[in-house]
Amino acid sequence: MSAILAGGMKQSVHWSDRVAHALLVVAGVALAVFLLAPLATILVKSAQDRAGEWVGLLNFADYFRTPALERSIWNSAWISTLVTAITIPLAFIFAYALTRSCMRFKTLLRNVALVPILAPSLLAAISFIFWFGNQGLLKALLGGNQIYGAPGIVISLVFATFPHALMILVTALSLTDARLSEAADALGTSASRKFWTITVPGAKYGLLSAAMVVFTYAISDFGIPKVIGGNFNMLATDIFKLVIGQQDFSKGAVVGIILLVPVAVTYVADRWVQKRQSALLSARSVPYVPRRSPGFDWAMTAYCVAISLLLLAVLLMAVYASFIKLWPYNFSMSLDHYRMGLVEAGMFGAYVNSVTLGFWCATLGAAFIFGVAYLLEKTRGLDTWRGFMRLMAVLPMGVPGMVLGLGYILFFVEASNPLHFIYGSMAILVVNTVVHYYTSSHLTAVTALKQIDNEFEYVSASLKVPFWRTFLRVTVPVCMPSMLDVSRYLFVNAMTTVSAVVFLYSPNTTLASVAIVNLDEAGDIGAAAAMATLIVVTSSFVCLVYYFLQAWLDRRTQSWRNA
Amino acid sequence: MSAEFLELRNIRKEFGSFVALKDVSLGVHKGELICFLGPSGCGKTTLLRIIAGLEVQSAGTIVQAGRDISRLPPMGRDYGIVFQSYALFPNLTVAENVAYGLVNRKMPRVEREARVKELLALVGMPDAGPKFPSQLSGGQQQRVAIARALATSPGLLLLDEPLSALDARVRVRLRGEIRSLQQRVGITTILVTHDQEEALSMADRIVVMKDGNIEQIGTPAEVYGRPATPFVADFVGKTNLLPATRSGSDRVQVGEQRFECPVADELANGAALRLFFRPEDVTVRGVNGATPNSAAAVVEKVEFLGAYSRITFRLNGIDQPLTADLSLNDMAEFHPKPGDTLRVAVPPDRLRVFEAA
Numbered sequence: 005m006s007a008i009l010a011g012g013m014k015q016s017v018h019w020s021d022r023v024a025h026a027l028l029v030v031a032g033v034a035l036a037v038f039l040l041a042p043l044a045t046i047l048v049k050s051a052q053d054r055a056g057e058w059v060g061l062l063n064f065a066d067y068f069r070t071p072a073l074e075r076s077i078w079n080s081a082w083i084s085t086l087v088t089a090i091t092i093p094l095a096f097i098f099a100y101a102l103t104r105s106c107m108r109f110k111t112l113l114r115n116v117a118l119v120p121i122l123a124p125s126l127l128a129a130i131s132f133i134f135w136f137g138n139q140g141l142l143k144a145l146l147g148g149n150q151i152y153g154a155p156g157i158v159i160s161l162v163f164a165t166f167p168h169a170l171m172i173l174v175t176a177l178s179l180t181d182a183r184l185s186e187a188a189d190a191l192g193t194s195a196s197r198k199f200w201t202i203t204v205p206g207a208k209y210g211l212l213s214a215a216m217v218v219f220t221y222a223i224s225d226f227g228i229p230k231v232i233g234g235n236f237n238m239l240a241t242d243i244f245k246l247v248i249g250q251q252d253f254s255k256g257a258v259v260g261i262i263l264l265v266p267v268a269v270t271y272v273a274d275r276w277v278q279k280r281q282s283a284l285l286s287a288r289s290v291p292y293v294p295r296r297s298p299g300f301d302w303a304m305t306a307y308c309v310a311i312s313l314l315l316l317a318v319l320l321m322a323v324y325a326s327f328i329k330l331w332p333y334n335f336s337m338s339l340d341h342y343r344m345g346l347v348e349a350g351m352f353g354a355y356v357n358s359v360t361l362g363f364w365c366a367t368l369g370a371a372f373i374f375g376v377a378y379l380l381e382k383t384r385g386l387d388t389w390r391g392f393m394r395l396m397a398v399l400p401m402g403v404p405g406m407v408l409g410l411g412y413i414l415f416f417v418e419a420s421n422p423l424h425f426i427y428g429s430m431a432i433l434v435v436n437t438v439v440h441y442y443t444s445s446h447l448t449a450v451t452a453l454k455q456i457d458n459e460f461e462y463v464s465a466s467l468k469v470p471f472w473r474t475f476l477r478v479t480v481p482v483c484m485p486s487m488l489d490v491s492r493y494l495f496v497n498a499m500t501t502v503s504a505v506v507f508l509y510s511p512n513t514t515l516a517s518v519a520i521v522n523l524d525e526a527g528d529i530g531a532a533a534a535m536a537t538l539i540v541v542t543s544s545f546v547c548l549v550y551y552f553l554q555a556w557l558d559r560r561t562q563s564w565r566n567a
Numbered sequence: 568m569s570a571e572f573l574e575l576r577n578i579r580k581e582f583g584s585f586v587a588l589k590d591v592s593l594g595v596h597k598g599e600l601i602c603f604l605g606p607s608g609c610g611k612t613t614l615l616r617i618i619a620g621l622e623v624q625s626a627g628t629i630v631q632a633g634r635d636i637s638r639l640p641p642m643g644r645d646y647g648i649v650f651q652s653y654a655l656f657p658n659l660t661v662a663e664n665v666a667y668g669l670v671n672r673k674m675p676r677v678e679r680e681a682r683v684k685e686l687l688a689l690v691g692m693p694d695a696g697p698k699f700p701s702q703l704s705g706g707q708q709q710r711v712a713i714a715r716a717l718a719t720s721p722g723l724l725l726l727d728e729p730l731s732a733l734d735a736r737v738r739v740r741l742r743g744e745i746r747s748l749q750q751r752v753g754i755t756t757i758l759v760t761h762d763q764e765e766a767l768s769m770a771d772r773i774v775v776m777k778d779g780n781i782e783q784i785g786t787p788a789e790v791y792g793r794p795a796t797p798f799v800a801d802f803v804g805k806t807n808l809l810p811a812t813r814s815g816s817d818r819v820q821v822g823e824q825r826f827e828c829p830v831a832d833e834l835a836n837g838a839a840l841r842l843f844f845r846p847e848d849v850t851v852r853g854v855n856g857a858t859p860n861s862a863a864a865v866v867e868k869v870e871f872l873g874a875y876s877r878i879t880f881r882l883n884g885i886d887q888p889l890t891a892d893l894s895l896n897d898m899a900e901f902h903p904k905p906g907d908t909l910r911v912a913v914p915p916d917r918l919r920v921f922e923a924a
Contacts, residue, residue, distance in 0.1 A: 013637075018640040018643055020642060021640060384640075457652055457654050462619070462648060463715070463716075465640075466644075466646055466647055466648045466668075466721070466725075467668030468719070469668060469671045477656070478659070482658055563699055564658050564701055565657070
């Protein structure tokens with residue numbers, strides 16, 4: 005009896021802690037309803053027939069008996085593998101140039117290389133149609149081959165995934181300890197031996213991580229195969245066809261689960277890899293400072309300029325084409341696609357919707373994510389529930405957008421669902437987008453919070469100041485730079501995403517990125533290019549706004565930040 | 568009821584299978600500065616965090632000012648706390664930091680400002696109000712942290728290694744300032760430190776801890792002069808500790824040397840003991856053959872340490888080298904060099920014996 009008591013001493017809970025617990029419960033339930041429930045619905049739906057009767061694994065058996073569908077698994081697999089195999093070396097050399105050479109114009113080249121992030125993935129597909137499509141400028145170069153199908157998908161995905169791989173690899177390469185290289189120099193090691201024995205092993209985890217991100221992106225992307233894929237089927241486009249085209253929810257759910265498996269496995273592997281990486285760099289490591297080496301620096305500059313020009317060629321083609329009166333017959337410049345194709349066709353509302361979506365995600369979404377991260381990191385009690393919530397917070401990154409969107413439609417379409425009323429509203433788009441991009445935002449917030457001493461909370465408690473006061477007066481101002489990062493990330497992704505929301509928009513809430521798909525399907529590729537351009541311009545503008553906001557904040561707070 | 572301001576009864580703390588505190592009991596008088604002293608891992612910080620409610624004890628009771636606070640959360644207790652890292656809010660000015668706990672008490676603004684002014688004057692920084700913490704030195708930040716902790720007039724002040732992050736000069740100066748501040752305010756204070764000099768110079772009483780146990784509680788003079796255990800003797804100050812056996816009433820034998828000293832009656836003849844004396848207890852002036860506990864020492868090493876010199880020497884028939892601290896006057900008179908023989912003595916009342924563990 006006394007032994008049981010010895011371990012079981014518990015503090016009574018202060019009322020302010022109860023507030024924290026209540027908020028945690030509400031937030032956790034929200035995450036469960038808007039993340040777990042939709043995913044669970046997919047599982048249930050995959051075991052039901054069209055009438056809702058339980059059929060077990062029959063749908064899966066059916067699926068594997070349909071050669072056209074089964075073929076998509078193979079297509080998705082080899083396309084994603086190929087894209088990974090092309091993107092990673094390209095991005096690695098670029099990252100190597102940025103971190104290990106004395107190349108000129110580093111900042112400019114880096115920013116150009118990151119530009120694709122500001123565009124919806126479809127933009128690349130549209131551009132490549134203008135370059136190499138049936139009426140493309142350089143079609144002759146293909147010598148009778150088609151860009152539509154696998155070639156177009158692969159090359160567009162390489163464009164879209166390049167910046168994602170680059171960011172991870174730059175981080176990985178800048179984390180290497182310069183002392184290793186100095187020791188190698190002292191032992192008279194050759195440059196190539198250093199590269200293979202120090203650089204590559206040091207960046208090993210970064211390489212794996214980048215490869216997994218690219219693979220996941222490629223296998224989950226919907227926009228690119230939809231626009232440039234022609235008759236080439238992949239899992240993501242299959243889901244769309246089955247659910248929207250044939251209204252076959254059960255089979256759609258089956259494909260969703262099949263798509264979920266590789267992504268989830270990759271994701272779990274990536275988390276495992278990242279855990280190992282954290283131990284790589286000690287506090288005493290010395291950052292690497294590259295030394296001049298004219299031949300190498302020039303080669304690197306040439307390579308990066310070439311890549312940047314190619315990326316710009318893709319981006320600017322869409323912009324250029326959006327101003328062409330009638331491709332390929334009349335190359336005079338006009339605003340027709342914007343005026344007639346978008347505004348007069350009633351498409352401008354979609355653009356406004358996208359900005360609205362971005363705004364709510366960047367404000368309410370960022371605030372929710374940051375608030376939850378704070379409650380998880382800095383308050384006390386409710387430990388089991390806390391662990392459960394942490395798990396939910398990192399889950400969305402392992403779920404492809406198409407699968408999440410499918411889950412939403414299956415879950416909220418039911419009239420019996422008390423939350424059915426949000427179906428078709430802006431609210432469901434906001435919630436879905438925030439959940440879709442939850443993990444990265446959450447991890448950014450947690451990293452920022454972990455840099456603040458827990459002692460702030462201890463001191464506040466000793467002064468009888470409830471946690472929310474300290475949150476608002478101290479934590480928020482101190483974490484503002486990271487909060488702005490999260491907010492910008494959500495805004496840009498809300499502007500560019502297609503995959504999850506393609507299931508969820510209603511006539512009143514069409515989004516700009518979804519409109520591109522529809523315009524392209526209607527054959528109005530000029531207007532599609534115009535819309536894509538609008539998105540890129542808006543995302544760039546938003547980034548600029550955040551940049552100035554950050555600069556203003558830095559100036560205002562420099563009196564107390566590391567004086 | 569007990570007269571102690573803070574009473575810890577049978578506090579035990581386990582982290583998994585590791586026992587951080589084993590049945591610790593302690594009373595803290597009102598208005599005193601008590602110091603938890605011990606090497607890292609002895610449980611002193613854990614004990615402080617339990618008093619603050621930041622850790623929950625596995626068993627035991629804490630009573631503060633007659634109120635059982637064992638199960639109260641930090642918000643429900645009555646203390647101010649200062650950490651080694653200062654933990655000042657970086658985005659608030661010094662004045663806002665100090666006022667942080669006052670704002671919540673709905674104190675009128677004028678009154679609040681007066682209180683902040685008073686506190687900043689108290690810690691000797693009357694003009695620092697509009698500055699941000701990053702514009703202050705470490706020592707100044709720590710004073711602000713103390714002012715903030717005192718602002719709400721708590722009954723208890725907890726200081727967790729408050730001086731450890733500061734450089735040596737500032738540390739010594741701030742020691743004295745904190746001590747005189749504490750005496751002026753009259754607040755019951757617990758100071759956690761691993762620095763014995765800090766404990767000796769600041770505390771009313773010292774609690775020496777080791778492996779989750781209290782080894783001794785006493786005034787600095789008691790702990791230094793009459794250590795209760797060999798560990799305390801060794802941890803606080805410099806010490807000569809020698810294996811000894813009892814060889815008669817008020818006599819012990821070390822190797823071939825015989826020492827005269829008080830020995831408790833319950834220790835049996837022939838019992839294994841340890842003999843303790845401090846280097847500064849060794850005398851050289853006026854020592855002759857008749858002086859009790861005197862012997863011829865062979866000097867091995869002489870270290871000049873400023874105000875005094877430390878001599879390492881050997882006594883005939885004892886394997887272990889011993890140390891003596893000699894003042895500059897002694898040095899000028901005897902100027903011992905390695906290899907010299909010198910007659911030394913230890914007064915019997917300076918010798919202590921412990922039961923060998």
